Amino acid sequence: MNLPQDFKDKMRRLMKEESDGLFDSYEQPESKGIRTNTLKLSPQELSKKLPFETQGVTWCNEGFYIDSEVRPGKNPYYYCGLYYVQEPTAMAAVEALAPEPGDWVLDLCAAPGGKSTQIASKLQGQGLLVANELVNSRAGVLSTNIERMGIANAIITNEFPERLVDSFYESFDKILVDAPCSGEGMFRKDPGALSDWSLERVDRCVGKQEKILESAHRLLKPGGVLVYSTCTFSPEENEQIIEAFVSKYSYALESVDLPGLEDHGRTEWTKKGMPDIAKALRIMPMKVKGEGHFIVKLVKIGSCTEENTATQGYAKSRLKKATKTDLGDYESFAKLFLTEGFYKNLGNRLYLLGDHLYALPEGILLETIANLKLLRPGLHLGEFKKNRFEPSYALAMALRLSEAKNVCDLKDEVQAYNYLKGQALNVGTQKGWVLIGYQGNSLGFGKASEGMIKNHYPKGLRIRKK
Numbered sequence: 032m033n034l035p036q037d038f039k040d041k042m043r044r045l046m047k048e049e050s051d052g053l054f055d056s057y058e059q060p061e062s063k064g065i066r067t068n069t070l071k072l073s074p075q076e077l078s079k080k081l082p083f084e085t086q087g088v089t090w091c092n093e094g095f096y097i098d099s100e101v102r103p104g105k106n107p108y109y110y111c112g113l114y115y116v117q118e119p120t121a122m123a124a125v126e127a128l129a130p131e132p133g134d135w136v137l138d139l140c141a142a143p144g145g146k147s148t149q150i151a152s153k154l155q156g157q158g159l160l161v162a163n164e165l166v167n168s169r170a171g172v173l174s175t176n177i178e179r180m181g182i183a184n185a186i187i188t189n190e191f192p193e194r195l196v197d198s199f200y201e202s203f204d205k206i207l208v209d210a211p212c213s214g215e216g217m218f219r220k221d222p223g224a225l226s227d228w229s230l231e232r233v234d235r236c237v238g239k240q241e242k243i244l245e246s247a248h249r250l251l252k253p254g255g256v257l258v259y260s261t262c263t264f265s266p267e268e269n270e271q272i273i274e275a276f277v278s279k280y281s282y283a284l285e286s287v288d289l290p291g292l293e294d295h296g297r298t299e300w301t302k303k304g305m306p307d308i309a310k311a312l313r314i315m316p317m318k319v320k321g322e323g324h325f326i327v328k329l330v331k332i333g334s335c336t337e338e339n340t341a342t343q344g345y346a347k348s349r350l351k352k353a354t355k356t357d358l359g360d361y362e363s364f365a366k367l368f369l370t371e372g373f374y375k376n377l378g379n380r381l382y383l384l385g386d387h388l389y390a391l392p393e394g395i396l397l398e399t400i401a402n403l404k405l406l407r408p409g410l411h412l413g414e415f416k417k418n419r420f421e422p423s424y425a426l427a428m429a430l431r432l433s434e435a436k437n438v439c440d441l442k443d444e445v446q447a448y449n450y451l452k453g454q455a456l457n458v459g460t461q462k463g464w465v466l467i468g469y470q471g472n473s474l475g476f477g478k479a480s481e482g483m484i485k486n487h488y489p490k491g492l493r494i495r496k497k
């Protein structure tokens with residue numbers, strides 16, 4: 032690989048002879064992995080089901096290495112949301128964050144959603160995930176990934192981190208800042224990171240990271256946990272930014288100890304010799320099968336000293352509580368189609384954004400999020416069309432087959448592929464909406480009439496026909 036000369040010179044100066052190992056690692060093949068979606072099944076159940084070999088990741092119980100020739104994104108189980116395709120070392124940051132059911136967790140830089148979906152798995156449907164992505168074009172993919180995994184307690188926002196402060200001042204138990212960075216640990220996976228790299232880019236990233244951390248500080252509860260991670264090696268974006276942050280705000284570093292990961296933050300790479308930075312983790316690709324990362328865990332001591340002074344910026348929200356009249360067509364659908372347990376659980380949390388109906392996560396008030404640019408204010412249930420309610424892909428994926436009253440569970444892989452390609456299914460079933468499954472897991476919706484099921488799998492997600 033043709034590494035930038037400035038990068039090589041800098042790493043050689045910092046790492047001396049160790050840098051040869053780093054440069055060699057860029058010539059090695061990348062590692063591939065998948066992570067179990069424990070909202071749907073256990074890692075043991077997943078590895079039994081899969082038609083390919085898996086090998087456990089030591090620092091993440093839900094993670095597996097897979098062989099390089101496997102195409103995990105082509106298997107119907109992928110479309111069932113049973114796993115997320117994720118490079119194994121990228122699983123470490125959320126392990127350090129360790130979200131627990133009931134926590135309020137913010138993923139500030141969330142797209143495409145590898146870490147958000149991992150957080151949601153750990154929350155087990157209890158508590159709140161706010162997944163924020165600044166770049167609009169990336170936020171759509173985040174949304175699709177969250178929906179495929181059947182996550183019901185997430186809000187997806189498309190905001191500058193500082194814009195969240197007004198709504199969520201000192202509100203989160205745990206925050207992940209998986210920062211935009213110069214990507215030196217990704218050169219082998221992402222050619223764009225290699226071609227965009229320059230010393231100036233490193234400096235520009237530091238500016239962004241400082242701003243994001245400032246917001247994270249204001250969003251975190253006193254006593255809350257902040258994990259900051261990057262996929263780059265530069266001390267400016269790692270040790271030094273944390274050194275500056277803790278010299279400004281009151282935080283304690285907690286050791287990131289994950290089995291199989293043994294490199295640490297380097298005191299000699301800080302400006303003033305910060306011993307505690309050794310509690311941070313460095314993942315070096317010459318020592319571990321995977322890409323390069325830096326992960327640090329910080330615990331906030333006390334409250335922010337200043338008042339929340341942010342001002343409300345956006346015009347009146349389009350999000351509104353759904354009235355009985357609004358809900359007529361939805362209720363007809365829900366009573367006919369959903370089990371009482373599922374339907375009643377959504378109870379008082381139904382809101383409209385235009386013609387779209389959402390169930391807000393429990394404990395979230397309209398006033399809290401009304402001013403935000405919301406991509407998904409909760410679980411998308413469907414859309415009101417002329418005189419009818421059309422259930423959404425997100426609802427299908429959040430449902431267990433046992434929670435729907437009309438189900439067509441496909442047993443055969445070819446039939447599943449046909450459905451995913453957008454074909455109608457030649458299966459007779461009760462007229463109306465049908466939850467389509469594959470071997471016990473939901474895949475999407477169809478609508479039955481006259482012995483056929485019309486395909487309602489979202490057009491943009493269909494497997495292209497060869």
Ligand SMILES: C[S@@+](CC[C@H](N)C(=O)[O-])C[C@H]1O[C@@H](n2cnc3c(N)ncnc32)[C@H](O)[C@@H]1O
Nearest residue numbers: 140141142143144145146165166209210211239
């Ligand atoms: C390393 S990626 C996040 C990867 C993600 N956490 C995952 O695991 O899939 C960083 C993200 O930060 C976003 N970003 C870029 N500039 C930003 C800024 N100024 N503030 C917040 N996020 C930003 C990028 O668009 C990108 O999606």
